[in-house]
Amino acid sequence: MNETPLSRGATWLAALTGNATGLPGYPPSVRVVDAPLAGQPARYIAVVPDAESSYPRARTGETGLVEGWALAQAVHEAIATDREGAKRAIVAVIDVSSQAYGRREEAFGIHQALAGAAGAYAQARQHGHPVIGLIVGKAMSGAFLAHGYQANRLIALNDDGVMVHAMGKAAAARVTLRSVEDLERLAADVPPMAYDIASYATLGLLWKLVDVGSAEQPSAADVDIVRGALVAALDNINTDPVPDLRSRLGGANRQASSLVREKLREQW
């Protein structure tokens, strides 16, 4: 049998949970694992490729109809289970190359499926679950909105293969009527357009950028470093007065976001 190389999401999910078995009741493309973090129960969730998916446009790790609703299920079930007791941490292990682009997806309302996921994560945070988004690969557009962008804290590996963006380079060039070269030249000057994670960090949206030896095949030491960052994030979340997203404000290249809010408050 051929060994399929694991996606980064699958690799990190397995590493952080000590290869614990995934929960039943989810599609093969959404892996949900309960394992401890800092000695407390936590739920780890990743979207992974499923070459056998009956949805042809969602076979290589895209977040599609079933993935969106299954993410919602994984998060809602944690909220329901913990309703009376301690709220477990939820770790979204993020390696999502894109949402699924296809006729089936639009027909059955992929926007609604991704709303299911985004809404579930937002409710988990608002109900007091510490939610951490760990970006180990690509965090693209609608897929990232559905899986991870609602986290209390975002952590990214400092690696060339780690990327946050609204649209792939080639498509973005076509839509904005520019060449890929023009787009790259512009991106060097305009931080929100850049594709590298260091530029993204200047926007103030990341809590931590973490150096590892290998993002692709992490060593035991790499896994320890990342686990340490997750634990530190938990502690930091505990200092928040309210479970909203205000810790993302204040970035050097995101001043208008704060100014608009100040003016709205004055005029409200």
Place this chain on the structure above:
Amino acid sequence: MNTSPLSLTGHNSFVELDARARVRALLDAGTFRELIDPFERMTSPWLARQGVVTQSDDGVVVGKGQIDGQPAVVLAIEGAFQGGSLGEVGGAKIAGALELAAEDNRKGVPTRAVILFETGGVRLQEANLGLAAIAEIHSAIVDLRQYQPVIGVVAGSVGCFGGMSIAAGLCSYLVVTREARVGLNGPQVIEQEAGIAEYDSRDRPFIWSFTGGEQRFRTGLVDAYVQDDTTEIRNTVAGLLRQGRPEVERSDQYALYLERLSSYDARVQATPEAVRQVYHVNHVNSAGAGHE
């Protein structure tokens, strides 16, 4: 764009109104007050350095006032500016206003929100800042709808796409016209990514048969299907606000949607009829105020 409520065809078109006139039309007469109005010139700091002409409101109107005598904020995206795309400033106007509405409710002031979607989603010239603002809008909608229904309206003609279609999916109720389209990915992007056989972006009847307002209503993905008529839209929005929060938000119905999707064999390409079958909505009983 025409700012007069009287269209050439003589009816009271909402679609032909610009964003500011739409906000004014939904609020009780004489109560409209704009926050961060165009005279403040809160323009995009990112478009100018790319040689793109800015607009003094960045394409978003924030109107406070009353609906049915109750406090309300109406947020409208101007489809005529940069395709209704959201950048840092426009995105923060929507997110910030929704955050303040939720804060009002926590203090006992029952402020409601209506969002008028005419948007292709993230403004690619501000890429990651648009995406971040949209995540904040999602968060704020989910927060506010714990207290009050959040109403989305997609009138036309731009439609509602990208990350903002997810925002529409988080609203308690959605109102659409026949002109409206709601979908995650724009037709051209799907055609580029998946090929013309998958999605022909130039075939308008095909596009509308899947993402148009009528199909979305018949498949239960929106709550009200209305004529392009300002009075009807205004009455529908007010009626949904009076109805209060839904028993279960659509976006929380993962079990229902997973069960429905499990009855669809995805190896077979989708048709509009198949969606109607799988989502077998009894639209006579569906919430809202369809005009039929």
